[in-house]
Amino acid sequence: MEYSREELIKAVSEQMPAQRWQHTVGVMGSSIKLAERYGADVQQAELAAILHDVAKYWPVKRMEAVIKDNNLSKDLLFYDKPLWHAEVGAYVAEHDYGVTDTEVLDAIRYHTSGRIGMTLLDKVVCLADYIEPGRDYPGVDRIRSLAEISLEQGLIAGIDSTINLLISRGQIIYPLTVFARNDLIKQMEANL
Numbered sequence: 001m002e003y004s005r006e007e008l009i010k011a012v013s014e015q016m017p018a019q020r021w022q023h024t025v026g027v028m029g030s031s032i033k034l035a036e037r038y039g040a041d042v043q044q045a046e047l048a049a050i051l052h053d054v055a056k057y058w059p060v061k062r063m064e065a066v067i068k069d070n071n072l073s074k075d076l077l078f079y080d081k082p083l084w085h086a087e088v089g090a091y092v093a094e095h096d097y098g099v100t101d102t103e104v105l106d107a108i109r110y111h112t113s114g115r116i117g118m119t120l121l122d123k124v125v126c127l128a129d130y131i132e133p134g135r136d137y138p139g140v141d142r143i144r145s146l147a148e149i150s151l152e153q154g155l156i157a158g159i160d161s162t163i164n165l166l167i168s169r170g171q172i173i174y175p176l177t178v179f180a181r182n183d184l185i186k187q188m189e190a191n192l
């Protein structure tokens with residue numbers, strides 16, 4: 001099914017509380033700015049941002065069923081539930097909203113965890129999620145400042161804040177995020 005931009009915005013916004021939609025609008029704006037700043041495709045960035053949290057308010061059982069029934073990353077099921085919505089979101093974007101652009105689908109899929117070899121688009125959407133104007137958590141201003149200097153530095157600082165939070169809560173860490181962080185540091189070293 002083909003959705004116009006406006007139809008898609010309407011359909012996605014109806015799937016979440018107003019506050020979460022405000023967050024999404026923030027991520028759309030920040031994704032566009034980062035895409036312009038770092039040379040990513042603005043339309044792809046906005047589309048991924050619109051859809052990135054589409055499954056955020058799905059019941060856990062429904063997310064679990066989509067992951068199990070469609071052979072998505074089952075290892076996710078061993079980890080924090082907030083991670084699931086990204087993988088399910090990519091599935092929903094493709095199957096319910098007709099998104100065929102695999103770069104956009106991957107940016108949705110990896111917006112929470114990151115991955116090894118993050119694309120420019122992955123980085124833009126993941127970092128926008130950390131710094132959109134509605135975000136307010138310890139260290140967000142530093143991440144915003146770093147995002148103006150370097151996508152990778154901003155993203156590493158964002159991932160560090162997530163890892164620190166998980167450690168402070170005594171929670172387990174989905175290893176892909178650690179691999180993503182290592183890879184980003186290696187990329188920065190290679191560009192020195």
Ligand SMILES: Nc1ncnc2c1ncn2[C@@H]1O[C@H](COP(=O)(O)OP(=O)(O)O)[C@@H](O)[C@H]1O
Nearest residue numbers: 079080082083112113129162172173174175177
């Ligand atoms: N590597 C990870 N391992 C375990 N949990 C993670 C990891 N990365 C993110 N999370 C979980 O996902 C949450 C962030 O997900 P996100 O979609 O950005 O949520 P929100 O938009 O509500 O902040 C973290 O607070 C943490 O609970």
